[in-house]
Amino acid sequence: MWQQLYGELKDKNFMVVAVAEESRGADHARPWIEQAKSDYWQLIDTEHRLEDLYNLVNVPQAVWIDENGAIVRPPETAGSTDHFRRMDLKTRTMSPEDQAARLAARQAYLDAVRAWVNTGKHVLPVDKARAGMPKVTPEIAEARARFRLGVWLRAHGRAAAGDRQMAEASRLHPDAWSLWRQAADLDEVGKASGPEFWRRVQTLGEKPYYPAPKL
């Protein structure tokens, strides 16, 4: 997904770290990784540790980190948009206008990454970066622990008990699409984008599924 960007910028002290939030494990992610023919880091995060550490809620999200290990942009949607919500569910297609707008937004995001690497543009001042960090609440902290336990129970043949923990995690942290969708996928591949997913998306109303980055 990021190979072209990385290929362009890799000689400029730049690295892409792509983390697969995949509780089914490396072999489940492998076909996509092989297809990407990437030479940046492709890591596997079966327990969604990165999401716990960085307070992430969906994929794809990205964090920009500078040469000193400082976060210069908080977690943001990485190139995806909400146009998919208007797609024709029977044919799974978007209008030509939406397809074009989606592509343009993705291109604008990639251009922003290029500008950052080349010129330092888009680095947020410390106070803005800090203000942009999503706050971890006690409910979110509990949701992470329950999700962790749920993944473990599922991996040890205790699916029903694991699902109960994951359902409670989603109830405690309803904004975390990756918790709900991962649990759905563990239940059955495809369920994460099935009818229940679409029902959940509809209940968002005016709220975004992929909040646009404030570039």
Next chain:
Amino acid sequence: MTTILTPTAEHTVAARDGLWMSPADAERATGWTLKPEGMCRAELCVPLPASALKPNEVDVAAFWQKLGGPVIASDQRDVWALGAPADERNAALEGLQAPDFTLPDVDGKPRKLSELRGKKVFLATWASW
């Protein structure tokens, strides 16, 4: 035996009545050491209530709750997740130093974020689902 899941590791300890265990097991599972002042890590000590201490035993569930972290047990109470306290996560993120982590690549080779110091890093998530 009881399994304890922390945000980054899994430990098997001999615990009873929940998470009562020896100070040695408590240290192995949590990284905190029992001292006269309480449970300590580096310079920091968290005092424990008398109800969380018995001769050569410490109640790790009570300690973890004192820290402000979630303590979640499986229905069978044989597996426990000790989650990171919200305050700890927020302090780390507000400090803007990218939290370090080690994760395996697709072939199992461990990779550590901080190995990339000196480069700009675009850290992005994805999933098959």
